[in-house]
Amino acid sequence: MALLIRPLALADLPAIEEIQRQNPTAAQWPPADYLGYQTLVAERDGEPAGFLAVLSIPPDEVEILNLAVATRFHRQGVGSALLDAAGGRVQFLDVRISNHAALSFYRRHGFQKCGHRRKYYSRPVEDAIMMRREMPR
Numbered sequence: 694m695a696l697l698i699r700p701l702a703l704a705d706l707p708a709i710e711e712i713q714r715q716n717p718t719a720a721q722w723p724p725a726d727y728l729g730y731q732t733l734v735a736e737r738d739g740e741p742a743g744f745l746a747v748l749s750i751p752p753d754e755v756e757i758l759n760l761a762v763a764t765r766f767h768r769q770g771v772g773s774a775l776l777d778a779a780g781g782r783v784q785f786l787d788v789r790i791s792n793h794a795a796l797s798f799y800r801r802h803g804f805q806k807c808g809h810r811r812k813y814y815s816r817p818v819e820d821a822i823m824m825r826r827e828m829p830r
């Protein structure tokens with residue numbers, strides 16, 4: 694099955710909302726907010742299968758703001774393809790301490806813990822693990 698990574702388009706917003714809804718551990722933003730960030734969509738056979746939003750911090754850092762894959766496409770390489778397309782030599786992110794799937798996913802991609810933010814999240818209140826990876830030059 695072909696996987697295409699492309700920038701977010703206005704027409705994707707209902708699909709983004711649905712992917713968020715399927716993934717309560719992802720950040721839940723009003724879909725239009727993604728238009729204000731660098732957001733990539735993974736499209737599988739013409740259907741949005743996942744998305745990734747980043748904040749670029751020149752010259753070479755990228756903060757991953759949100760990443761989610763439609764549940765029926767989990768563990769088929771969609772999240773990995775989005776992460777690989779995120780850019781930046783140094784990538785960092787926050788993840789809920791109870792989000793074992795995401796922690797495992799990020800560790801698999803070479804992220805390491807670089808900090809701990811107590812009660813960082815609300816609804817529900819929870820600590821964040823800060824993670825970072827650096828690409829080889």
Ligand SMILES: CC(C)(COP(=O)(O)OP(=O)(O)OC[C@H]1O[C@@H](n2cnc3c(N)ncnc32)[C@H](O)[C@@H]1OP(=O)(O)O)[C@@H](O)C(=O)NCCC(=O)NCCS
Nearest residue numbers: 716718719761762767768769770771772773794797798801
């Ligand atoms: C985390 C997430 C983006 C991963 O996307 P994905 O497309 O399923 O991941 P990939 O198929 O590219 O990578 C799979 C690898 O990641 C790890 N992984 C992914 N899901 C996992 C799980 N539920 N449990 C353990 N490891 C997991 C494994 O190493 C896995 O490799 P394997 O399938 O060979 O064992 C996806 O699970 C998701 O949308 N989660 C909900 C939203 C979320 O929590 N986002 C993170 C916000 S910080």
